[in-house]
Amino acid sequence: MNLSHAYGVAPTLEAAERLLLTAVEEGVTHFDTAALYGFGTNEELVGRVLAGHRDRIVLASKCGMTGVDGRRVIDGRPETIRRTADEALARLRTDVIDLYYLHRLDRAVPVEESVGAMAELVKAGKVRALGLSEVSSQTLRRAHAVHPIAALQNEYSLWSRDPEEGTLATTRELGVALVAFSPLARGVLTDAPPDPETLPASDIRRGMPRFGARHYPANLARRAELARLAEKAGISLPQLALAWVVSRGPHVIAIPGTRSTAHLRENLSVLDVEVPGEVLDAAGRVLNAATVNGPRYNEATLAEIDTERGGRAG
Incomplete structure (x- = not known):
């Protein structure tokens, strides 16, 4: 998160890339990002830098809270979750996300509906496991x-x-x-x-x-x-x-x-x-x-x- 979002001034892309690659070299195998972080830019960063190491890592991201017109929006509707997942797959440069979280509960949408849509992603082979936050x-x-x-x-x-x-x-x-x-x-x-x-x-x-x-x-x-x-x-x-x-x-x-x-x-x-x-x-x-x-x-x-x-x- 703090490479792209919410914590002061983000580091340069070169510094962020160096950190991620050092993490891989040091044996880190779990990388956690989200559609929210930098409104997609963190997923792009992680996808670009770690694409060559995809078989060595567990890749986690999140849906249900994204940036819309420059604002943070909680949206757990099934159609939004499906769209966000497809966007995440493209940004992360992968065919499947290992762990996909519902970033926040949308109080206007029963959690069963949000998770049901995420379960469809598992059946479609786009996601391996589900999480909540x-x-x-x-x-x-x-x-x-x-x-x-x-x-x-x-x-x-x-x-x-x-x-x-x-x-x-x-x-x-x-x-x-x-x-x-x-x-x-x-x-x-x-x-x-x-x-x-x-x-x-x-x-x-x-x-x-x-x-x-x-x-x-x-x-x-x-x-x-x-x-x-x-x-x-x-x-x-x-x-x-x-x-x-x-x-x-x-x-x-x-x-x-x-x-x-x-x-x-x-x-x-x-x-x-x-x-x-x-x-x-x-x-x-x-x-x-x-x-x-x-x-x-x-x-x-x-x-x-x-x-x-x-x-x-x-």
């Missing part, structure tokens, strides 16, 4: 009854705990992978947390309450506690944050985004680090749903979200 356990169960759901992508990190209200257990029960996006708290749990005052006006975090003047100082204080905990354990803060996410269960997959090859390698290094359980437990006590300050989205966006907590803090 930012939905509740109830919606997941309804969708799963129409067609097996392979993955649920919800925000999950030390500071965003919605899955613990139901979907963490439900995905485990149903044999669904829980794909955790923003596992590094949108950059806060890295070695260089963002300064909201210097972010471009177009940066998505500008509109997120947790980055506002009312809440951000308290969240940085919690981050500082975590940094001290990581240092004492002999690991970096990003390693601690990612280790905590992947420790939540064997079916939990973290997908940290980055623009930096150095950060890419640091993120991958968590697979080679053993973090003691007591350190992970301590991290969870420092930052959690009760200690984070502010909701993760503003009111308008919260109204679009189907997860159990609706993104509320506390």
